[in-house]
Amino acid sequence: MTFSIVARSDDGRTHGVAVASKFLAVGAVVPAAEAEVGALATQAYANLAYRPQGLALLRTGVAAADVVAGLVAADPGRAQRQVGVVGAEGDGATFTGGGCHDWAGGAAGPGWAAQGNILVGPEVVDAMRDAWLGAAAEPFPARLVAALGAGDRAGGDRRGRQSAALLVVTKGGGYGGGSDVLIDLRVDDHPDPVAELRRLLDIHGLLFGRSDPADLLDLDGPLAEEVAALLAATGHPPGGDGLDAALAAWAGVENLEERLVPGRIDPVVLSHLRLGAVRDQAHGAG
Structure with a gap:
């Protein structure tokens, strides 16, 4: 059978x-x-x-x-x-x-x-x-x-x-x-x-999926600024606890917490965050 x-x-x-x-x-x-x-x-x-x-x-x-x-x-x-x-x-x-x-x-x-x-x-x-x-x-x-x-x-x-x-x-x-x-x-x-x-x-x-260390991006400079803006657009603006905490709060909602690495970001997570920000902005505009 x-x-x-x-x-x-x-x-x-x-x-x-x-x-x-x-x-x-x-x-x-x-x-x-x-x-x-x-x-x-x-x-x-x-x-x-x-x-x-x-x-x-x-x-x-x-x-x-x-x-x-x-x-x-x-x-x-x-x-x-x-x-x-x-x-x-x-x-x-x-x-x-x-x-x-x-x-x-x-x-x-x-x-x-x-x-x-x-x-x-x-x-x-x-x-x-x-x-x-x-x-x-x-x-x-x-x-x-x-x-x-x-x-x-x-x-x-x-x-x-x-x-x-x-x-x-x-x-x-x-x-x-x-x-x-x-x-x-x-x-x-x-x-x-x-x-x-x-x-x-x-x-x-x-x-x-487990992040490949070779693919991880450092969360500093322009990338950190972009991630902070994206998080804000999804309703998770960084506060006093910093960028990692805001990213963790967003990732917990999206079920991506297994891909988090402090001080760095997986390109898969970054891509999903970018898509999420666009989606949320579109819903807000509607």
Whole structure:
């Protein structure tokens, strides 16, 4: 009922799952991942017990292929199961039971596994594999979504489209560093869920992407003056607490606080501030 890719970043620190299906809220069922441990997808009459059991095995250092073997060996319903697993190192592994609805199958390699069932054909898995291998220069989350998109364009689930999800974990990668969940995006019911997932990932990157220190601009001179004027135009004029405090107040409203660096400004934040000032001025004029 589903096609998915589970993978590990080239540096081994980040793991994730991208999945799509003609199934309501597939992200609530299929993916599981733990930072620096591994990731898995359980699908085709999904056995949700595979998620904690598989991660527990990966946590002890069991190889992905052995995790898959252990999960399906203990499952009397294995003929109708499909699972993909990737660990902290080594090759990914995938399993498709003989009772899964056609077309069903998978492929795996170093740090990745792709699988699907009720697909238009093997070209869906082939497309995911090729897109994953061909997008090594892309950021890890975008690479996962690119692979999922390739499978979707190849035909995907032969019953149609409904939902998609992306789960990515890395140590301390969550909001404010308070969790390991870097990305948890779900499109539960949508006519074009993979495209919508890609749109949500773009928004996530804008709001929560980490600033590249090499791109940061010093908040002094003419730039500081411009930022102060822009903040004033958006209703956040700098006061006695200074420019950083006013910028933080505005960024908190816009959900851009993760991109703030004292005394400097991310070009992404600056662009958003400029657009916001123009928007607010236009609304005021109207």
